[in-house]
Amino acid sequence: MAWxxxxxxxxEKSFGxxxxxxxxxxxxxxxxxIEDTVQREGIECKFTRLDxxxxxxDSKQSTMEMLHMEYEAxxxxxxxxxxxxxxxxxxxxxxxxxxxCFPSSxxxxxxxYLNGLADAFVRLGGRIxxxxxxxREHGSVTGSGAGSVVSTKDGRGVVHAGAVVxxxxxxxxxxxxxxxxxxxDRSYVVGLKLDKGSVKRANWWSTHxxxxxxxxxxxxxHDVLVVGGGDHPVGMRATQYQDVWGDLExxxxxxxxxxxxxxxxxxxxxxEPVDLLGxxxxxxxxxxxxxxxxxxxxxxxxxxxxxxxxxxxxxxRRPNPFIEIYSPxxxxxxxxxxxxxxxxxxxxxxxxxxxxxxxxxxxxxxIEDLGRECGAVVSMGLRKAAVFRDKDGLVHAYSATCPHxxxxxxxxxxDATFDCPCHxxxxxxxxxxxxxxxxxxxxxxxxxxxx
Numbered sequence: 001m002a003w004x005x006x007x008x009x010x011x012e013k014s015f016g017x018x019x020x021x022x023x024x025x026x027x028x029x030x031x032x033x034i035e036d037t038v039q040r041e042g043i044e045c046k047f048t049r050l051d052x053x054x055x056x057x058d059s060k061q062s063t064m065e066m067l068h069m070e071y072e073a074x075x076x077x078x079x080x081x082x083x084x085x086x087x088x089x090x091x092x093x094x095x096x097x098x099x100x101c102f103p104s105s106x107x108x109x110x111x112x113y114l115n116g117l118a119d120a121f122v123r124l125g126g127r128i129x130x131x132x133x134x135x136r137e138h139g140s141v142t143g144s145g146a147g148s149v150v151s152t153k154d155g156r157g158v159v160h161a162g163a164v165v166x167x168x169x170x171x172x173x174x175x176x177x178x179x180x181x182x183x184x185d186r187s188y189v190v191g192l193k194l195d196k197g198s199v200k201r202a203n204w205w206s207t208h209x210x211x212x213x214x215x216x217x218x219x220x221x222h223d224v225l226v227v228g229g230g231d232h233p234v235g236m237r238a239t240q241y242q243d244v245w246g247d248l249e250x251x252x253x254x255x256x257x258x259x260x261x262x263x264x265x266x267x268x269x270x271x272e273p274v275d276l277l278g279x280x281x282x283x284x285x286x287x288x289x290x291x292x293x294x295x296x297x298x299x300x301x302x303x304x305x306x307x308x309x310x311x312x313x314x315x316x317r318r319p320n321p322f323i324e325i326y327s328p329x330x331x332x333x334x335x336x337x338x339x340x341x342x343x344x345x346x347x348x349x350x351x352x353x354x355x356x357x358x359x360x361x362x363x364x365x366x367i368e369d370l371g372r373e374c375g376a377v378v379s380m381g382l383r384k385a386a387v388f389r390d391k392d393g394l395v396h397a398y399s400a401t402c403p404h405x406x407x408x409x410x411x412x413x414x415d416a417t418f419d420c421p422c423h424x425x426x427x428x429x430x431x432x433x434x435x436x437x438x439x440x441x442x443x444x445x446x447x448x449x450x451x
């Protein structure tokens with residue numbers, strides 16, 4: 001989307017007007033690049049230009065003043081067509097009143113687009129190896145810095161390349177300079193059924209923190225109102241979870257009263273850079289041609305395209321005006337928001353390691369009291385175990401040590417997973433890694449030794 005979800009007015013305070021203009025320009029160019037690729041490669045992905053609306057979450061004067069400040073900052077960031085509108089509470093527009101309109105936004109089906117990109121890549125000579133997990137990137141075997149070597153899991157092969165791009169949401173290497181700069185948040189989505197054409201097809205984002213976002217997905221015989229938000233840090237205590245999906249519905253239904261039954265719900269992990277900008281470029285403190293694309297703050301399609309523009313120009317040694325502003329090696333400016341996010345990283349990392357102390361970090365649940373299809377972290381001598389009782393009553397136990405950097409995982413009752421509070425890795429209730437930066441599963445244990 002054209003709008004940066006950390007606000008252009010905040011970017012101005014941290015980076016100044018000139019660099020904030022570059023951020024806005026990078027978003028505009030990214031959308032143009034996607035549109036050009038869709039047309040050039042003939043990708044059918046429902047791409048369309050549409051309006052985006054930043055709307056106030058309440059009617060307080062301070063909120064309206066903030067909206068006006070963002071309007072002025074967006075103008076300075078190069079969005080000459082941005083303007084204020086008043087939809088006068090029309091449910092077709094989410095019952096909103098005054099809002100900030102970005103006419104230069106766009107929308108498309110991400111999986112259809114990615115499949116089209118993959119087809120174009122192969123057609124142009126590229127090769128894609130599916131079911132092949134990159135396990136380790138360890139630089140040049142000669143030490144010359146001329147290239148990189150990537151090992152794959154289960155001995156499927158070794159790749160030698162002049163340049164390697166770690167586009168894995170969070171990089172799979174152990175570079176703490178990167179992991180310490182982007183706390184992991186869990187974000188939630190529900191899909192509500194709509195009659196065809198009953199809601200304006202547009203993008204909506206609220207000024208609430210954490211903000212809500214809304215899209216309309218067109219199906220053959222109905223539409224779907226896609227409502228997201230409810231972000232919180234990954235790896236909370238099991239007792240801290242709430243009915244986030246229910247909260248999203250309760251927020252959305254009064255605004256879109258034509259919404260019908262819930263069709264689906266899911267959640268995912270987003271990485272929030274402490275200084276509000278993605279990390280796209282050369283891997284910090286790395287002499288090899290290794291590049292990373294991470295920290296897109298949940299704007300993966302826009303951020304991924306910006307990363308592609310920056311990294312491809314770096315590899316080909318071409319000039320690019322966005323290289324410096326998105327460099328993973330940049331020094332983060334000091335601001336209240338960056339300090340808050342950095343503090344969140346420190347707190348969760350300390351918590352993740354502190355949980356290894358005796359009598360700390362467990363859920364206080366005895367194995368025999370654990371319900372079916374429930375999990376918990378329990379003590380096993382001086383160690384911690386992640387345990388899960390399946391629907392048949394069988395108990396499965398795994399080490400609670402995250403294989404990434406050794407933090408202790410926590411049970412997530414919403415997703416029935418074990419999540420790492422340090423860097424956002426996630427494991428299903430059978431200990432299998434389903435989200436990095438961890439690359440290995442939780443080590444299995446004998447459940448008879450727990451208690």
